[in-house]
Amino acid sequence: METNYDVIVVGAGTSGMMAAISAAEQGAKVLLVEKNKKAGKKLLMTGGGRCNVTNNRPVEDLIAHIPGNGKFLYSTFSQFDNFDIMNFFETQGVHLKEEDHGRMFPVTNKSKTIIEALITRLNELGVTLLFGTKVEKLVHNNGQVYGIRTEFEEFQAPCVILTTGGRTYPSTGSTGDGYKMVKKVGHTITPLYATESPLISEEPFIQEKTLQGLSLQDISLSVLNKKGRVITEHIMDLLFTHFGISGPAALRCSSFINQELKKTGEPVTISLDCFPTRSSHDLIRELTAKSRQSKKTLVNTWHGFLPERLLTFYLSHLNLEQQTGQQTSEKQIQDFVQLCKEFHLLINKTFPIEKSFVTGGGVSLKEINPKTLESKLVAGLYFAGELLDVNGYTGGFNITAAFATGHVSGMNAGQQAQAI
DSSP, X not given: OOOBOSEEEEOOSHHHHXXXXXXXXXXXXXXXXXSSSSSOTTGGGGGGXXXXXXXXXXXXXXXXXXXXXXXXXXXXXXXXXXXXXXXXXXXXXXXXXXXXXXXXEETTOOHHHHHHHHHHHHHHTTOEEEOSOOEEEEEEETTEEEEEEESSOEEEOSEEEEOOOOSXXXXXXXXXXXXXXXXXXXXXXXXXXXXXXXXXXXXXXXXXXXXXXXXXXXXXXEEEOTTSOEEEEEEEEEEEOSXXXXXXXXXXXXHHHHHHHXXXXXXXXXXXXXXXXXXXXXXHHHHHHHHTXXXXXXXXXXXXXXXXXXXXXXXXXXXXXXXXXXXOXXXXXXXXXXXXXXXXXXXXXXXXXXXXXXXXXXXXXXXXXXXXXXXXXXXXXXXXXXXXXXXXXXXXXXXXXXXXXXXXXXXXXXXXHHHO
């Protein structure tokens, strides 16, 4: 097969396919190399297999939802943003629909639709696809990349884009290969950590599975530092599990918890507020009115105030489960409301990177040109996707960063290769 190209893209995931498309749109002759037998293996899993392809919020809002170095993407989003992503798929005949929190999905509800659209566009542009091939190293000399070496042969190109992903879900091919290649050419990899990861707790009620399977809607979950100050807060849904807590609110807290764990080496306190939009005063007044004349136990008197299992758990926590409404003092109602507004529990760790949704850390952004995504150390070497030290929340933010950085790196690599 042909061994000389203008641009070589390593990794046919979200950012890699978009990078190859973008480079080819500049007129470049492009090779896309993937060690799996098919493209988009991890993309197939996103959004529960439905592919949350982007989010329709304004760019400022996007960046606010990418807590891991989101500001680095200002230049990227000025060249290609979430609305450009939506337009790309609509142009390819893939219609999108909006769901809660601005999340955009294909109307087919299938990730396969997104992958097929990308493959179709790659084929339209004449991109050479090479599957089942692992890249062993970058070929470079005197601060310039010249191509890649696979396990079988060598391919030449003046521009190479690395889109090999992070270390989450290694079964999809994200085994950290890119980090090794990047280190060998002198780049720094910032410490890797799990983000968008379920939280593990050793609290007795978790180990006893008291609340396992209970889901709560629109609660507030906060991460506290050692001084009790709030580091981050998220109002979303939550799920109690056999190991701790999962659901969107927990996932969004995970990167902050991992960073705090690293700092202190001690379990991190999180605080649950079941009524983030209501004041303690308002809640006390409601429960006092319900309790005044009631001869029933509080589980029945306050029925419907909280999900029954949580109500029973909180009452048990305060030794109030046998008490009637009439017997309950104002102080006891205040204590109960305090628990509803600030229930503290300790988080010992999160799932490891391999079982998390996103990898935090990556290629140091100090060594990358934010306008072009080209290496400052090796001319012609570009980066995109999860390999970069950029991470966002679930909800279409990471995939948006992947598509956008893929497009911008491909566009600039394609233009550079054409100019040579």
